Amino acid sequence: TENLPPGSLGIPFFGQSLSLLQAMRANTAEKWIEQRVQKYGTISKLTLFGKSTVFICGQAANKLVFTSDGNILSNQQTQSIRMILGDRNLLELSGPDHKRVREALISFLKPEPLKLYVGKMSEEVMLHMDTHWKGKEEVKVLPLMKTLTFNIICSLLFGVERGIRREKLVNWFQEMIEGMWAIPMNMPFTTYNRSLRANKRAQILIKELISEKKSEIEQNTGDSYQDLITSMLSKHDKQNGEAISEKEIIHNVLLVMTAGHDTSSILITFMVRLFANEPSIYKAVLQEQEDIAKSKQSGESLTWDDLGKMKYTWRVALETLRMYPPVFGGFRTAVKDIEYNGYLIPKGWQVFWVTSMTHNDDKVFPEPFKFDPSRFENQAAIPPYCFIPFGAGSRICPGYEFAKIETLVTMHYLVTRFTWELCADNNFCRVPMPVPTKGLPVKITPRK
Numbered sequence: 001t002e003n004l005p006p007g008s009l010g011i012p013f014f015g016q017s018l019s020l021l022q023a024m025r026a027n028t029a030e031k032w033i034e035q036r037v038q039k040y041g042t043i044s045k046l047t048l049f050g051k052s053t054v055f056i057c058g059q060a061a062n063k064l065v066f067t068s069d070g071n072i073l074s075n076q077q078t079q080s081i082r083m084i085l086g087d088r089n090l091l092e093l094s095g096p097d098h099k100r101v102r103e104a105l106i107s108f109l110k111p112e113p114l115k116l117y118v119g120k121m122s123e124e125v126m127l128h129m130d131t132h133w134k135g136k137e138e139v140k141v142l143p144l145m146k147t148l149t150f151n152i153i154c155s156l157l158f159g160v161e162r163g164i165r166r167e168k169l170v171n172w173f174q175e176m177i178e179g180m181w182a183i184p185m186n187m188p189f190t191t192y193n194r195s196l197r198a199n200k201r202a203q204i205l206i207k208e209l210i211s212e213k214k215s216e217i218e219q220n221t222g223d224s225y226q227d228l229i230t231s232m233l234s235k236h237d238k239q240n241g242e243a244i245s246e247k248e249i250i251h252n253v254l255l256v257m258t259a260g261h262d263t264s265s266i267l268i269t270f271m272v273r274l275f276a277n278e279p280s281i282y283k284a285v286l287q288e289q290e291d292i293a294k295s296k297q298s299g300e301s302l303t304w305d306d307l308g309k310m311k312y313t314w315r316v317a318l319e320t321l322r323m324y325p326p327v328f329g330g331f332r333t334a335v336k337d338i339e340y341n342g343y344l345i346p347k348g349w350q351v352f353w354v355t356s357m358t359h360n361d362d363k364v365f366p367e368p369f370k371f372d373p374s375r376f377e378n379q380a381a382i383p384p385y386c387f388i389p390f391g392a393g394s395r396i397c398p399g400y401e402f403a404k405i406e407t408l409v410t411m412h413y414l415v416t417r418f419t420w421e422l423c424a425d426n427n428f429c430r431v432p433m434p435v436p437t438k439g440l441p442v443k444i445t446p447r448k
């Protein structure tokens with residue numbers, strides 16, 4: 001045991017979870033991590049969410065996490081995440097299973113099909129502004145952006161139309177997500193318990209959806225590329241029957257709905273907050289978007305080509321992701337004993353990685369606490385495995401392009417149609433995604 005990394009495992013089961021969660025709530029989680037590194041260095045042991053864990057950070061650590069295959073580090077998630085998203089979602093799968101299911105998802109999320117979504121996304125965003133922004137004096141940005149990104153996912157990826165069903169799903173997913181970084185204590189009134197109950201309800205609805213899509217396929221009224229569920233149902237394997245089982249479809253719908261709306265709504269919310277605080281950046285974004293708007297009739301949708309002209313706006317988004325990464329970090333599990341930096345990471349232990357340490361490293365990003373989108377003018381110059389808001393390697397976020405389109409389309413209509421001022425303090429905390437404590441209320445004025 002003398003080779004174990006420094007640090008204490010703390011009280012069994014609980015360990016340092018409460019302390020980290022408390023730091024997240026106080027918006028000091030980055031400091032919490034930094035202090036750990038000052039005390040123990042870039043590798044240390046602790047207990048998180050019920051399991052012995054080794055925390056590692058820095059470029060080399062990130063490379064180990066993102067490039068080790070399933071024989072060294074499995075991607076098995078914490079108990080809380082696995083119970084909520086299911087054991088057959090992409091995060092839990094490895095090797096050929098991971099490849100098979102990931103390909104099915106990517107066939108829907110790569111640029112070719114996405115080009116076709118730009119118009120539909122524009123329509124969703126315009127409708128959202130007409131319904132929730134137009135005629136209002138004050139709006140709360142975060143809940144509205146969650147509604148918007150959830151609606152986009154529901155309509156574009158799952159073919160769930162507007163109405164009661166969508167509204168139910170939005171609420172259940174919110175409750176589910178809150179349990180993902182909770183201590184797995186299934187007792188009445190715990191966050192984890194509430195999350196599991198919401199999960200059961202969502203699963204019933206998703207099963208209903210699957211059987212509807214199945215009957216559409218049988219009656220030949222469904223086009224196999226019309227939505228993600230239909231597409232996964234249509235992937236038959238000639239030898240073994242279904243290529244993607246019903247359980248896999250359910251678990252991956254849970255994953256994509258979770259991974260696909262919370263993250264991007266937070267990115268957009270932090271951009272809105274930023275524009276209120278940084279007039280010069282706001283002005284440059286507005287200029288770029290107005291140049292595009294000038295070439296359009298009112299109500300005309302954006303196109304793929306228009307998105308290509310939003311270079312500055314996207315650099316602002318990347319810099320926002322660097323400073324306020326929605327994903328704080330994540331977990332892997334050691335499949336065998338691993339030696340790293342002279343220490344042992346024992347088989348079965350969790351490995352914990354974080355985004356903030358390289359994002360805030362002044363050797364990688366000089367003056368890291370300054371907001372400077374010009375860092376991304378030459379993205380190739382950023383050392384690999386240092387800018388990791390979307391992860392890296394074989395599990396890099398497959399929703400990257402989708403998130404990019406959604407963010408750019410939304411920012412376009414927001415800045416060209418409204419101006420805004422912050423109404424309340426704009427502090428935020430992590431739950432575990434960063435959220436403005438009051439939901440970011442803003443006073444809005446329509447532009448001419």
Ligand code: HEM
Nearest residue numbers: 090091259260263264327330389390391395397399402403
């Ligand atoms: C700003 C928006 C987003 C951010 C910051 C983000 C971040 C991430 C990160 C960090 C990972 C890798 C986690 C790891 O390696 O442990 C990931 C994976 C994933 N993301 Fe995203 N994501 C975003 C949007 C989306 C969207 C829009 C979708 C779907 C439409 C999506 C679907 C997924 C899926 C399915 C995975 C698992 C991939 C795998 O394990 O192979 N994400 N995301």
